[in-house]
Amino acid sequence: MILHTAETLKRYTESGHWGRRTLLDLLRETAAKAPERPAVVDPADRPDLTGTAAQNLSYREFAAAVDAIATGLLDMGLRKDEIVVVQLPNVWELVAMFLAVSRAGGVLSPMPIQWRDNEFQNVKKLTEARFFFGMRDFKGADQLAIAEKTGFVALPIERIAEMARGAADVARLDAIGVDANDIFSLCWSSGTEALSKGCPMSHNNWLFQMNLIPLTAGLHEGDRVLATAPVVNMTGVATWLASLAIGGTTLLHHPLNMPLLLKQLMHDQVHFTLLVPALLNMILKLPNVDQLDFSSVRCIASGSAQPSRWSMEEFKRRWNIEILHAWGQTEGTAVFAGARDVPDFAKRADHFPWWGSPGVEWPSDIQGVEMKLLDESGAECTQPGQVGELVYRGPNVFAGYYQRPDLAISTFTPDGFCRTGDFFIVRDVHHIGFFDRKKDIIIRGGFNVSAAEVENLVLTHPGVQEVAAVAVPDEIMGEKTCIFVVPKDKAQPPALEDIVGHLKQIGVAAYKLPERIEYLDAIPRNPVGKILKAELRKHLRPVAA
Numbered sequence: 001m002i003l004h005t006a007e008t009l010k011r012y013t014e015s016g017h018w019g020r021r022t023l024l025d026l027l028r029e030t031a032a033k034a035p036e037r038p039a040v041v042d043p044a045d046r047p048d049l050t051g052t053a054a055q056n057l058s059y060r061e062f063a064a065a066v067d068a069i070a071t072g073l074l075d076m077g078l079r080k081d082e083i084v085v086v087q088l089p090n091v092w093e094l095v096a097m098f099l100a101v102s103r104a105g106g107v108l109s110p111m112p113i114q115w116r117d118n119e120f121q122n123v124k125k126l127t128e129a130r131f132f133f134g135m136r137d138f139k140g141a142d143q144l145a146i147a148e149k150t151g152f153v154a155l156p157i158e159r160i161a162e163m164a165r166g167a168a169d170v171a172r173l174d175a176i177g178v179d180a181n182d183i184f185s186l187c188w189s190s191g192t193e194a195l196s197k198g199c200p201m202s203h204n205n206w207l208f209q210m211n212l213i214p215l216t217a218g219l220h221e222g223d224r225v226l227a228t229a230p231v232v233n234m235t236g237v238a239t240w241l242a243s244l245a246i247g248g249t250t251l252l253h254h255p256l257n258m259p260l261l262l263k264q265l266m267h268d269q270v271h272f273t274l275l276v277p278a279l280l281n282m283i284l285k286l287p288n289v290d291q292l293d294f295s296s297v298r299c300i301a302s303g304s305a306q307p308s309r310w311s312m313e314e315f316k317r318r319w320n321i322e323i324l325h326a327w328g329q330t331e332g333t334a335v336f337a338g339a340r341d342v343p344d345f346a347k348r349a350d351h352f353p354w355w356g357s358p359g360v361e362w363p364s365d366i367q368g369v370e371m372k373l374l375d376e377s378g379a380e381c382t383q384p385g386q387v388g389e390l391v392y393r394g395p396n397v398f399a400g401y402y403q404r405p406d407l408a409i410s411t412f413t414p415d416g417f418c419r420t421g422d423f424f425i426v427r428d429v430h431h432i433g434f435f436d437r438k439k440d441i442i443i444r445g446g447f448n449v450s451a452a453e454v455e456n457l458v459l460t461h462p463g464v465q466e467v468a469a470v471a472v473p474d475e476i477m478g479e480k481t482c483i484f485v486v487p488k489d490k491a492q493p494p495a496l497e498d499i500v501g502h503l504k505q506i507g508v509a510a511y512k513l514p515e516r517i518e519y520l521d522a523i524p525r526n527p528v529g530k531i532l533k534a535e536l537r538k539h540l541r542p543v544a545a
Helices: 006-014 023-033 046-050 059-076 092-103 117-127 143-150 157-164 170-174 203-217 234-245 258-267 277-284 309-319 405-411 451-458 496-505 533-539
Strands: 038-041 056-058 083-086 107-110 131-134 153-156 183-189 197-202 224-227 249-252 272-274 299-302 322-328 334-337 370-374 387-393 418-426 431-437 441-444 447-450 464-474 478-487 516-519
Touching (some): 092 183, 143 153, 203 299, 441 464, 464 533
Parallel strands (some): 038 249, 083 107
Antiparallel strands (some): 183 197, 441 447
């Protein structure tokens, strides 16, 4: 499945950024060079997540499992370019399925473990996928039952392990012919649209993207990477693939288990990981922080919000750990401020290197990325203090939302730059900084929550006349969802618990549930009917603990 235009293929092939090598080749190369090196390590709490024992696979074992699973998928009737859907926590079967489905000629589409009926229906409609792999019971949710009800052929996680123990038909697999421009993954992003959108990324997209982390974080061959983000979107997949890029060991972790996280950081020889700013602050404020030993960790990436200068300096002072400030989207756009490119802590928290600036070279040697800031008229912002939407072009950018040609004009500029929907500010001739989100989203614990989707779902409650959803700051999750409700019966407004119970009943993902409610007589709107979110935010006050 090749989705990039002929023009894009020509541009990045001729520039040398895209070639014929695939992620499958990368796996085979490391398996041949370091067969006994650990490739993937299950989290110690796997028995609580899946009911099965944790496993560690060497590169030799992992490569063999990928081929065996791929053969099993062919035996099931998987066709070339067919999409396979999976919904699993961070366990070895999840990362194996990315490679195995690709090896069999298909495309893996991973879903967040929190997704329920509404999201299943959207994914099924857009992908027309037949096969779904998940669990019968994950934290009280029967994923297989939801998948069966949605029309998938629902298969349990145990089927993946069963296929991995089977024989591999290498000749049959080699005959398929996977191209470096074939789509490798179909992850999901949500922004201003009410429904999630599919973001197809090719092998060449990922080969460029995943190398940005080693270049900016200073990773070395064989390093051990702790993957704390769910391997279902840009953050998690890029972290795992960054480990694959250096022939490293991926230690898995997710959902968040704080005692286990600290244990892994202290005892599992982790060299690199990713933690959201709230977790950085939480660790530094632990009563036993002076007893924590993170001496093996060299770098931690942090994103989804701006890490504080204080946390950066404290991690450096206590453990000599550099904090890499990361910004990125599932569409493939990304920019990182690390110690090599932005050595000054005072700048790194709010300065990103302006990759692609003419005549500017960076120590990380990032080439091929172009970034511009456009004001509302479409003119480029070049002077310090000017604010505009970041538009981004590079070998890592996706081809467009899957099966959504109607979004092409709003997604790309006429000259092929991806519209990120985020406002950045010009810091100086070499740096830009994140300013604000143009898209109406709430980022809760690293997950993007569409305010429009929450509003549409809450409106299904019989006691709600009007509703608007906005983000409210939260020290732990970064942001939570607050809903402003105009009740149908002002004498008996629906309680937050009633609305949440209703949403759970219709199958809404837990991270999308509102966690604060305010009541209004009317939702403020502008003359054309658009909700005035800025006015609503003025009503918010910190809630006493």
